[in-house]
Amino acid sequence: MQDLAEILKNNSYPGRGIAVGNGRVYYFIMGRSVNSRNRIFVETEDGIRTEAHDASKMEDPSLIIYHPVRTMGEALVVTNGDQTDTIVEAGSFRDGCMAREYEPDAPNFTPRISAIVNGDGTFEMSILKHVDGRCVREFFAYEGADEGCGYFISTYQGDGSPLPTFAGEPIAVRMGEPDEIWDALNIDNKVSLYTNVAGEVKLYNKNLGD
Numbered sequence: 001m002q003d004l005a006e007i008l009k010n011n012s013y014p015g016r017g018i019a020v021g022n023g024r025v026y027y028f029i030m031g032r033s034v035n036s037r038n039r040i041f042v043e044t045e046d047g048i049r050t051e052a053h054d055a056s057k058m059e060d061p062s063l064i065i066y067h068p069v070r071t072m073g074e075a076l077v078v079t080n081g082d083q084t085d086t087i088v089e090a091g092s093f094r095d096g097c098m099a100r101e102y103e104p105d106a107p108n109f110t111p112r113i114s115a116i117v118n119g120d121g122t123f124e125m126s127i128l129k130h131v132d133g134r135c136v137r138e139f140f141a142y143e144g145a146d147e148g149c150g151y152f153i154s155t156y157q158g159d160g161s162p163l164p165t166f167a168g169e170p171i172a173v174r175m176g177e178p179d180e181i182w183d184a185l186n187i188d189n190k191v192s193l194y195t196n197v198a199g200e201v202k203l204y205n206k207n208l209g210d
């Protein structure tokens with residue numbers, strides 16, 4: 001089992017990432033362009049959303065402004081795009097993911113990563129990715145995780161041109177503490193981090209001085 005913080009320290013650009021464990025949920029965003037970096041997380045009634053830090057610098061909001069986290073009954077839905085809304089509106093994690101595909105940002109074709117944490121501690125993760133011109137939808141279901149442990153999935157394996165899509169199963173990790181995860185993200189590329197530890201939510205925003 002790997003340490004999540006070490007994985008992030010050794011990867012300058014995993015893109016966006018979700019880690020789910022026993023009583024812990026982490027979601028982070030990173031950016032290479034001015035548009036992607038010009039964001040913050042803000043709390044909403046049922047989760048969080050991304051917003052432009054400086055509205056005058058916002059260019060195309062279509063793939064960068066969305067609700068990453070929303071509740072669905074007793075469950076918590078976490079994703080890297082507006083598929084959060086699709087899942088919640090469908091009332092089903094599987095049905096919501098099956099209705100969507102990877103992002104239309106050729107040549108990267110950024111995958112859509114999603115997770116749902118159920119009230120009983122079980123959870124699922126999904127990745128929708130571009131393979132040979134088609135969408136491959138992968139699902140991973142977990143009965144839970146040991147204390148301090150969890151699973152991590154990101155959009156990319158690392159930096160590159162085009163960006164290489166995450167491959168394989170979610171990685172079994174030691175989750176680490178929120179401050180440790182924020183510090184581990186690449187200083188130039190990190191943008192925001194959401195952490196939920198036993199229901200206590202904390203937001204980190206580089207643009208706000210965190």
